[in-house]
Amino acid sequence: MSDLLAVTGVTKTFSGLRAVDDVSFTVEAGEIVGLIGPNGAGKTTLFNVIGGRLPCDTGSVVFDDDDITGWPPHRIARRGIGRTFQLMRPFGSMTVLDNVTVPAATGVTSIVEAREQARSVVDRVGLSDQVDDLAEALPTAARKRLELARALALHPRLLLLDEVLSGLTPAEREPLLTLLLDIRGEGVSLLLVEHVMAAVMRLSDRILVLHHGQLLASGTPSEVTSDPQVIEAYLGEEDLLAGS
Amino acid sequence: MRARLAEAQSQLLVLAAMAAILATVPLWLHGSGRTVAIRVLISAGVGVGWNVMGGFAGQFSFGHAAYFGIGAYTGAYLLVSHGISPWIGMVVGAVLAAGFGALTGWLSFRYRLRGAYFALATFAFAEMLRLVVQAQGWLNATQGLQVPVRPESSWWMMQFSTTSPNYYFIGLALVVVLVAITILLVTSRRGMFIVAVREDEEGAAAAGVDGTANKVAAVALSGAMTAVMGTFFVQVFFFIDPELAFGPAESVAILLPAVIGGTGTIWGPVVGALILIPLGEWTAGIVRDPPAFLDAVAGRSGLDLVLFAILLILILLFLPKGVYGSLAHRWRR
Numbered sequence: 001m002s003d004l005l006a007v008t009g010v011t012k013t014f015s016g017l018r019a020v021d022d023v024s025f026t027v028e029a030g031e032i033v034g035l036i037g038p039n040g041a042g043k044t045t046l047f048n049v050i051g052g053r054l055p056c057d058t059g060s061v062v063f064d065d066d067d068i069t070g071w072p073p074h075r076i077a078r079r080g081i082g083r084t085f086q087l088m089r090p091f092g093s094m095t096v097l098d099n100v101t102v103p104a105a106t107g108v109t110s111i112v113e114a115r116e117q118a119r120s121v122v123d124r125v126g127l128s129d130q131v132d133d134l135a136e137a138l139p140t141a142a143r144k145r146l147e148l149a150r151a152l153a154l155h156p157r158l159l160l161l162d163e164v165l166s167g168l169t170p171a172e173r174e175p176l177l178t179l180l181l182d183i184r185g186e187g188v189s190l191l192l193v194e195h196v197m198a199a200v201m202r203l204s205d206r207i208l209v210l211h212h213g214q215l216l217a218s219g220t221p222s223e224v225t226s227d228p229q230v231i232e233a234y235l236g237e238e239d240l241l242a243g244s
Numbered sequence: 245m246r247a248r249l250a251e252a253q254s255q256l257l258v259l260a261a262m263a264a265i266l267a268t269v270p271l272w273l274h275g276s277g278r279t280v281a282i283r284v285l286i287s288a289g290v291g292v293g294w295n296v297m298g299g300f301a302g303q304f305s306f307g308h309a310a311y312f313g314i315g316a317y318t319g320a321y322l323l324v325s326h327g328i329s330p331w332i333g334m335v336v337g338a339v340l341a342a343g344f345g346a347l348t349g350w351l352s353f354r355y356r357l358r359g360a361y362f363a364l365a366t367f368a369f370a371e372m373l374r375l376v377v378q379a380q381g382w383l384n385a386t387q388g389l390q391v392p393v394r395p396e397s398s399w400w401m402m403q404f405s406t407t408s409p410n411y412y413f414i415g416l417a418l419v420v421v422l423v424a425i426t427i428l429l430v431t432s433r434r435g436m437f438i439v440a441v442r443e444d445e446e447g448a449a450a451a452g453v454d455g456t457a458n459k460v461a462a463v464a465l466s467g468a469m470t471a472v473m474g475t476f477f478v479q480v481f482f483f484i485d486p487e488l489a490f491g492p493a494e495s496v497a498i499l500l501p502a503v504i505g506g507t508g509t510i511w512g513p514v515v516g517a518l519i520l521i522p523l524g525e526w527t528a529g530i531v532r533d534p535p536a537f538l539d540a541v542a543g544r545s546g547l548d549l550v551l552f553a554i555l556l557i558l559i560l561l562f563l564p565k566g567v568y569g570s571l572a573h574r575w576r577r
Contacts, residue, residue: 051450073449082450089447091440093508102440105433106452114433150451 003062004029004189005050005158010059012045012213019045020056021213027158032180032190034204034221036197038233042213043193044086047160050191051083052076064157078106082151083160086193088143092136096127099135099146103153118153125149126175141172148176152183159183161192165199173199201225209233252431255510256424263420270409278412282480284521285415286473291501291513292422293469298499299507300430301462302442303349306363307370308498310348311341311467313489315474317377320389320484323401325382330402334475338468344369345467349460367495374490388485391478402479411480418476419514422469426510429465438462439508470498504559506569515568519559527551 005027012020020042027033035043048054050061052073060069068076077083082103091099100121105114122131125145130138135146144164151159161180165173177199184190194200200207201221209217209224211233217224224230269281290312298305318340319333348369357365378386397404404410429435437458440448445455478484488494505516531548534541541547563570 053446053449072454073446074452074454077450077452085447085450089444089450091443091447093443094436094439098436099440102436102448102453103451105436109433111433111436150447154452 002029003027004031004064005191006060006062007046007050008060008062010046010049010056010061012042012049012054012056018213020049022059023210023213023215024059025208025215025218027189027191029157029189030184030187032184032192032203032205034200034207035191035193035210036200036207036224037210037216041210043210044162045213046210047083047162047191047193050076051081051160074106077103077154077156080154080157081160082154082156082158084144084147084151084162084164086162086166088140088147090135090138090143090146092134094135095132096135096138096146096149097122097131100149100153103150107155118149121149121153125152125179140167141169144168145176148179156188158189158191161190161194163193163195165194165196177203252427255427255431259420259423259427263416266416267413270412274407278409280521280525282412282415284517285412285419286477286480287497287501287521288514288517289415289419289422289473289476290470290498291505291517292419292426293466293471293473294498295466295502295507295509295513296426296429296469297345297463297466299502299509299512300426300435300442301438301459301466302508303459303463304359304363305366305463305466305495305499307366307368307495308466308470309490309492309494310366310370310373311345311470312474312477312494312498313370313373313377313486314341314344314467315471316478316484316489317383317389317474318471319475320391320478321383323391323478324389329400330475330479331400334472337471337475341467341471341474342464345463345465346460349463350456353456353459367492370490370495371492374486377490378486386486388483388488389478391482393482402476415476415480418472422472423510423514425465425469430510434458434461442508500556502566504556504566506566506572509566509569509572511572512566512568516566519567520556523555524548524552527555 003026008024010020010023011018023046037043045054049056052071055070060067062068063079063081066079068079091102097115097118100118101114104117105111108114122128125148127142127145127149130142138146148164165176180190180203192200204221207219207221207224208215209230216233217227217230270278273281290308294305294308297303315334315337318337319330322328322333322336323330352362352365377383383389394401394403397408402414437453440451440453441455441458449455474489501516501520502513504520505514506512527548530551531541531544559567565573
């Protein structure tokens with residue numbers, strides 16, 4: 001398999017603080033990679049660099065043979081990287097269907113066709129019953145699905161998922177996990193930041209551990225959880241890891 | 245599946261029906277009443293223009309007089325100095341206004357002006373134009389430009405006898421076209437992008453929508469729409485000067501119909517204009533010629549504006565999304 005995403009030597013500094021420090025990794029086509037680390041480890045910053053929301057100080061991001069370093073976010077989205085936000089960003093006054101039609105319409109010129117695509121994505125994430133509801137009226141669980149639907153409507157080859165499972169009850173999580181595995185089954189790669197350890201461990205083919213902005217460890221879920229360095233970084237959270 | 249197209253069609257049908265009804269107004273409204281009707285149309289037209297930027301794109305403009313003035317002065321200058329038809333002046337003015345909007349919009353967004361700071365920048369651009377025009381001898385500086393009165397009526401030169409209903413018909417046609425543009429915009433792909441950027445620019449970017457480009461497009465279109473009414477204004481009142489065209493009072497007059505009627509709605513500015521202009525006439529009438537028990541207020545100039553302002557405040561207090569906006573919101577629920 002070839003690398004779909006290659007992050008090389010990326011550093012991002014905020015007024016002296018190295019939020020992301022010389023991080024390199026790759027994601028292969030169809031791979032699910034979990035990105036974990038304590039709060040403030042730089043996970044979301046790394047997402048923002050890949051997604052184009054923040055420029056990196058040094059390093060490069062190559063996606064599908066295109067050097068996308070420094071591209072604006074909308075261009076990266078159209079190129080095939082969908083993302084969800086931890087703090088969800090719905091278009092509040094628009095209906096669920098319109099929310100999803102927007103990304104679909106960036107790929108096609110016909111609004112009718114965009115709408116058809118949006119409807120099938122909405123069905124797929126299980127929001128069919130809320131299709132005409134205003135996004136601002138949705139409960140959290142449905143908003144998470146809407147975030148995912150909006151990213152999926154771009155026909156992405158890579159999804160950056162920032163805490164799509166947190167804040168959901170176990171019962172709400174289960175169908176979403178199945179859906180994510182389904183999406184991967186179509187050859188879409190997933191890079192996910194997640195605090196729900198059990199879910200990360202179950203989903204991921206490979207785990208990256210970020211600590212103080214640096215890549216501390218990488219490997220299969222079982223390799224990573226038995227790594228003493230990782231246990232050290234998560235000191236006091238061993239139970240969390242063991243629980244997986 | 246074709247909900248959006250169906251929505252465009254039904255809104256256009258409503259527009260056609262309203263236009264047909266309003267076309268009968270000159271049959272029963274004469275004299276000063278008709279002048280009020282024309283002022284309603286101008287107010288509605290500029291409000292509809294402002295609404296594209298301030299309502300749908302969510303970029304509050306406190307300086308739309310810039311576009312109104314560009315339209316007014318372009319039409320007036322081409323007519324007065326070169327004898328060119330106001331219809332051509334209208335098109336040229338709209339193009340210039342779109343260019344000015346694109347440039348100033350792009351600069352403002354480039355330097356990340358938002359909210360109140362953005363609104364202040366739009367105000368500053370309008371003031372800048374006012375001061376520049378005041379200093380131009382070829383535009384007759386502070387004196388302003390006067391439309392030469394022709395001996396005969398002419399559609400091509402947009403000039404008729406004072407009792408002619410044609411001014412009203414032209415104003416109505418312009419407003420109908422501007423509302424139709426709004427309907428086609430909001431039901432289009434571009435319109436969805438513009439609203440998405442208003443709702444959440446970062447979310448829109450992640451959905452593949454270029455925030456800056458869509459905001460600039462909205463500003464340019466809004467400017468062009470407002471400029472058209474500026475050209476028409478000069479033809480109706482035969483006169484324009486820098487204060488009237490570019491002054492802060494004009495900027496306020498342009499944003500009021502949308503705010504009172506409901507920003508970001510298709511019909512809000514039209515409803516707003518239908519309330520604002522007659523209401524202003526009514527308060528002015530009360531002060532000019534008060535009922536017996538209010539004798540004391542007779543002739544107190546300025547008092548009518550105070551009354552007018554209090555009524556506007558009351559409207560927004562009880563209907564914060566504007567008259568049409570609030571009612572439409574309740575209807576939806």
